[in-house]
Amino acid sequence: MSNEENMITTDNPLNKVQQKKLASLLDVIIPPSNDGRLPSAAEVDLITYLQTHAADFMPALVQTVEDLDDQFTTLERSERYPIVEELSTTSAAVFGMILFHVYACYYQDDRVHQAIGMESGPPFPRGNTVETGDLSLLDPVMERPSMYRRT
Amino acid sequence: MSDEPVDVLIIGAGASGAAVAWSLADTRMRILCLEQGDWVNSAEFPSTKQDWEVQQFKDFNIDPNVRAHDTDYPINNDNSPITVVNFNGVGGGTILYAAHFPRLHPSDFKVKSLDGVADDWPVDYDQLEPYFALNDRKMGVSGLSGDPAYPPKQPPLPHIPLGLVGETVAKGYNKLGWHWWPSDSAIISQPYEGRDKCLNLGPCMSGCSQGAKSSTDITYWPEAIRAGVELRTRCRVREITVDDNGMANGVIYYDPEGNEQHQKAEVVVMACNGVGTPRILLNSRSEQFPDGLANSSGLVGKNLMFHPVGFVQGLFDERLDSHKGPQGCCILSKEFYETDLSRGFVRGYNMQISRGAGPVGTALQGLGTGNIPWGPGHHEAFEQRFDHVASIGILCEDLPEEHNTVTLDPELVDSDGIPAPKISYTMSENSRKMLEHGLARGEEALKAAGAKEIVAGGPLGPAGWHLLGTARMGDDPKNSVVNSWGRSHDVKNLFIVDGSIFVTAGGLNPTSTIQALALYIADTMKKNLANLFD
Numbered sequence: 001m002s003n004e005e006n007m008i009t010t011d012n013p014l015n016k017v018q019q020k021k022l023a024s025l026l027d028v029i030i031p032p033s034n035d036g037r038l039p040s041a042a043e044v045d046l047i048t049y050l051q052t053h054a055a056d057f058m059p060a061l062v063q064t065v066e067d068l069d070d071q072f073t074t075l076e077r078s079e080r081y082p083i084v085e086e087l088s089t090t091s092a093a094v095f096g097m098i099l100f101h102v103y104a105c106y107y108q109d110d111r112v113h114q115a116i117g118m119e120s121g122p123p124f125p126r127g128n129t130v131e132t133g134d135l136s137l138l139d140p141v142m143e144r145p146s147m148y149r150r151t
Numbered sequence: 152m153s154d155e156p157v158d159v160l161i162i163g164a165g166a167s168g169a170a171v172a173w174s175l176a177d178t179r180m181r182i183l184c185l186e187q188g189d190w191v192n193s194a195e196f197p198s199t200k201q202d203w204e205v206q207q208f209k210d211f212n213i214d215p216n217v218r219a220h221d222t223d224y225p226i227n228n229d230n231s232p233i234t235v236v237n238f239n240g241v242g243g244g245t246i247l248y249a250a251h252f253p254r255l256h257p258s259d260f261k262v263k264s265l266d267g268v269a270d271d272w273p274v275d276y277d278q279l280e281p282y283f284a285l286n287d288r289k290m291g292v293s294g295l296s297g298d299p300a301y302p303p304k305q306p307p308l309p310h311i312p313l314g315l316v317g318e319t320v321a322k323g324y325n326k327l328g329w330h331w332w333p334s335d336s337a338i339i340s341q342p343y344e345g346r347d348k349c350l351n352l353g354p355c356m357s358g359c360s361q362g363a364k365s366s367t368d369i370t371y372w373p374e375a376i377r378a379g380v381e382l383r384t385r386c387r388v389r390e391i392t393v394d395d396n397g398m399a400n401g402v403i404y405y406d407p408e409g410n411e412q413h414q415k416a417e418v419v420v421m422a423c424n425g426v427g428t429p430r431i432l433l434n435s436r437s438e439q440f441p442d443g444l445a446n447s448s449g450l451v452g453k454n455l456m457f458h459p460v461g462f463v464q465g466l467f468d469e470r471l472d473s474h475k476g477p478q479g480c481c482i483l484s485k486e487f488y489e490t491d492l493s494r495g496f497v498r499g500y501n502m503q504i505s506r507g508a509g510p511v512g513t514a515l516q517g518l519g520t521g522n523i524p525w526g527p528g529h530h531e532a533f534e535q536r537f538d539h540v541a542s543i544g545i546l547c548e549d550l551p552e553e554h555n556t557v558t559l560d561p562e563l564v565d566s567d568g569i570p571a572p573k574i575s576y577t578m579s580e581n582s583r584k585m586l587e588h589g590l591a592r593g594e595e596a597l598k599a600a601g602a603k604e605i606v607a608g609g610p611l612g613p614a615g616w617h618l619l620g621t622a623r624m625g626d627d628p629k630n631s632v633v634n635s636w637g638r639s640h641d642v643k644n645l646f647i648v649d650g651s652i653f654v655t656a657g658g659l660n661p662t663s664t665i666q667a668l669a670l671y672i673a674d675t676m677k678k679n680l681a682n683l684f685d
Contacts, residue, residue, distance in 0.1 A: 029525045038530055053205055081526060088525075099525055103518055107510035108202045116510060116537060118474075124198040124360035127350030128475035133313025133333075135295075137321045141330055146299045149258040149265060149489050151275060 012047050013058055014065065020073045021065045022046070028077055028084045029102050038115045041106050049105035057101060060094050157183040157381075160402060160416035162388045162431065164188075165243015166662050167648040167669035168422030169367035169375065170286065174673035176378035178680070183414065184380060185404055187387035188222040188240030191368060196358035203354055204511035211357040213247055214613050215239065222385065224565035224572075226426065228615075231576035233457045235426055235615040241384060242368035244424065244616065247356055248662060249479025250337040250364050251503055252292055254283050255664045257302065258489060259657040262550075266490050266497050269550050272654045273626050273635035274671065276302070282667040282674070287335075290365040290666070291343045294335035300485035308340050311349060315471040316541045317481045320504050323600025329486040334503070336480035337365035337662070344370075351476040353509060364477075386412075389569050390435040391419055391645065397439050398684070399645045405567040418644045418676075418683070422669070425455065425618030425651040429557045430572045432622065445622070445639040445647075450632050452558055454551035454620040456656040459578055461545035461586045461609025463593030464516075465602025470538050473507025479544075481506055487592060488658055496584040498548040501659040502593060507540035520606060543596060545589030545609065547582050548658035551620050578610060586610060617661050622651035636679075637672035643684040648672050 014022060023042040030041035050058050064087070072080060088095045106112055114120055158180035161168050172184055197206035208217075213236040215223040220239070228234040238247045257276035262269050280302070286292075287307055294306030310333035313321065317333070324331040338349050338359075349363035362369050376382060385407035392413065394400045401415040421428045429452035435444035443451050484502040487494070508516060513536050517523025523532045555576045563571035578586075590607040597605050625631025628640035633652050639645040648669040650661055657664070676683060 030529050031527070033530045049202075049205075053202070053208065084526070099518055100515065102525075103514040103523075104205050104208075104511050107514045108205050110201060113510065116534070118510070122198060122200050122203055123352040123354065124196075124350070127352055127361075128472075130312040130314040130351045130472070130476040131318075133318050133321075137318065137325060138295075138332070140325055140328070141299065141332065142297060144299045144330065146302075147330060147485070147489070148256050148300055148302065151257045151261045151265070 014047065014062060017070065018062065018065045021068045024073045024080060025065065025068065025084060026102060028080045029099065030106055031077060039111055041102050044106050044109045044112070046102060046105050050101060054101055057097060061098060064091065064094055064098065156401070156415035156417065157181045158416070159183070159418045159420060160185065160414060161420045161422055162402065163243065163422035163424070163427065163649070164241045164367070164372065164382055165422060165424065166245050166367055167665050168243070168420075169371035170289070170666045170669040171420055171422060171648050171673045172380045173289070173371040173375040173378070174670050175676065176375050176380050178677060179379070182380045183416070184382045185386040185388055185402070185414070186241055186382060186384050189384050190241045191246055191358060193358065193360050193362055196360045198352045198354050198357065198360045203357070204509045207354070207357045211247070213238070213356065221566050224569070225563055227560045227563050227571060227573040231574040232578060232612065233459065233576060233610055233615045234613050235574060235618065236613055237424065237426070241372060241382065242366040245366035245662065246358055246368070248616070249356055249660070250477065251479050251660045252335045252337040252663045253483065253501065253659045254301070254304070254335070254667070255657040255659070255661070256300070256488065259655060262498065262655050268497050269655045270625065273624050279664070279667045279671055282670040283663065286663065286666045286670055290337050290370050291339040291346065292335055292337050292365070293340040295333045298332045300330060300332065300488065306335055308343060311336050311338055311340050311477055311480055312351070313482060314476045314506065316473050316476070316506050317504065319467065319471060320541050320543070320596065320600050321482055323596050323598070324484060326599040327596065329484055329596065331482050331484045334480045334483045335663070336477060338477050338480060339363050339365065349477065353474050353476065353478055353506070355478045355480070387565070387567055387569070388431055389567065390431060391444055393437055393439060393444070393642065397642060399642050409567065418646065420646045420648055422649045424649050425621045426557050426572050426574070428647055428649055428651045429621040430559065433559050434570060445632055445641045445645055447641050448629055448632055450623060450630065452556050452621050453553045454623055455555040455557055455574070455576055455618070456549040456551055456620040456653070457576065457615050458549060458617045458656060458658065459547045459582050459586050459610040460614040461547070461590045461593070461607065462611060463543045463545065463590055463597060463605060463607040465541050465597030465600065466536060466604040467539050467541065467602055471507065471541060473538050473540050474509045476506050479503065479505045484596070487589065494588055496581045496588065498550065498581070498585070499658050500545050500547040500585055500589045502589065502596070503544040503546055505542045505544055507538060507542065510537055513537045513540070541597065541600070541602070543593040545586060545593055546658055546660070547585045547589060549582050549656050550579060551623070551655060552579060557621050617650065617656065619650045619653040619656045619661060622647050623654050624652045625654065636675035637668070646672060646676065
């Protein structure tokens with residue numbers, strides 16, 4: 001392992017090797033879609049998300065990644081899957097938290113939003129169109145006599 | 152900061168405090184409101200940001216113990232399956248509420264007479280009706296007249312859109328022949344009083360960036376302040392002080408710098424919700440009031456009522472665009488609201504149809520239920536669920552029981568050292584049966600609407616929005632804390648205007664009724680100014 005690979009940069013608490021392992025792990029948790037429309041979870045910025053929203057969890061993530069074998073990054077996704085599956089049972093609590101944060105991070109990403117049919121950007125000021133609805137559906141309710149109890 | 156005596160001191164700038172401040176402003180009395188939180192800045196609400204859903208995990212969490220702002224106070228929920236949720240700031244709970252805005256029904260004020268349980272209120276629907284209507288206009292309420300579940304009423308604005316969720320579920324209700332109606336919503340569907348209409352952003356419950364949701368910081372407060380009411384933020388009241396005659400003469404509070412201050416007042420009005428009000432009263436012990444202020448009945452902090460909430464969620468084949476539109480406001484059903492003892496319980500529940508979650512919420516719910524797996528199949532499972540869900544909330548009436556309490560925690564304190572509230576609550580057998588019934592009927596409704604997969608559960612834990620009954624109204628000082636117009640039986644210049652004065656809870660969101668009561672009390676105070684303390 002080179003010194004560079006062991007270096008922890010200011011912005012990222014993981015060294016290069018750990019970053020590669022993390023990317024390989026995330027790529028198993030949410031792989032890219034078969035049609036290429038949706039990115040892999042390795043392509044969204046989990047580290048920045050955690051630093052912003054769940055910094056307390058970072059040490060547990062770093063330790064989990066560190067515990068993965070160095071060879072993990074060289075395996076095909078299908079070969080990594082059983083290793084991650086084992087991790088999900090041997091370290092269920094930490095793995096559950098990883099899933100929570102990966103899902104949250106992934107589904108707040110603008111590329112993902114667009115890929116699932118949402119418009120780009122935050123809800124405000126864009127807004128959404130919602131149909132008023134067919135009020136003739138109320139006809140049978142309107143035909144009912146009043147149903148509140150008189151006092 | 153002036154410490155000159157004021158005529159009226161209001162504690163709390165939320166739903167009821169704002170309404171009473173606005174109403175009393177035309178007396179030209181010197182009115183001061185002390186609020187422990189800040190003004191909120193709508194530009195900072197999550198819906199202005201890309202990570203709008205994730206922000207609800209922490210800074211905009213509905214649970215003060217999770218949010219843990221310095222303007223929040225901790226709450227010990229260890230002895231309750233339902234935990235208290237709130238917001239502390241100008242607007243109070245209306246900042247993060249869903250704005251589902253039904254009124255209590257006429258029968259809700261007469262539960263003893265009609266059903267032989269709990270007690271009748273000392274006021275009734277007819278007395279409050281003008282104040283309901285006034286409040287609808289002041290807040291800006293959207294709805295549709297003609298609902299057979301109510302006496303005639305006319306919401307000032309057209310109902311908010313049903314959308315595909317509303318239409319789909321409505322068809323299910325129609326198949327069953329059950330009642331449904333577009334919800335009265337404190338969300339403006341048209342431009343109104345200088346505010347622009349709802350944009351259907353979705354996440355109403357983390358604040359409305361558009362200002363279309365009617366929170367009191369943008370409805371009552373601007374008018375009240377223009378009329379001369381002073382509102383001081385970051386001022387947390389510790390206790391109400393009394394003079395030698397047992398009359399309230401002011402409050403001790405901590406100013407924004409944490410310094411202890413004594414504010415003198417001729418009249419004190421409490422608007423701190425069903426947890427905050429008993430907390431302050433119980434902390435206002437003195438030689439004259441060793442059990443806390445206004446507590447000769449022993450009922451301050453007792454009879455805490457929540458609304459136990461269940462949720463039924465249906466998955467549909469067709470896309471419902473369910474993340475679009477006001478989250479908690481769509482349609483409702485009162486089919487099971489009024490008492491029918493053949494159901495196995497007394498009183499009833501509201502069915503509140505709500506829209507679906509955003510992508511993060513969908514993914515995490517799917518993670519929790521195991522329906523959205525990690526690894527292969529993830530995208531397909533997500534796609535089946537996102538925007539394909541409709542939900543029914545079952546909101547049950549909780550009856551008052553003295554063992555459900557708010558007390559002072561012997562150890563836990565807030566950042567000013569004031570004892571924190573401790574909640575002790577168990578759900579009654581009646582509420583449990585009601586919830587089971589509601590969950591089953593919710594499944595039936597969603598099945599009739601075409602849901603292919605249904606999950607149901609309750610009571611939800613972090614759902615203690617509605618904090619009621621802990622300083623109840625009544626005519627008899629032996630079994631009530633305040634009289635029929637909110638005045639303490641024991642301390643004639645102390646008034647309570649928040650949800651603590653509810654005698655019973657009804658089975659629906661209480662903000663409309665809380666505010667109507669506050670306006671009614673303020674009006675009665677004005678009519679009795681000459682002999683307010685007699």
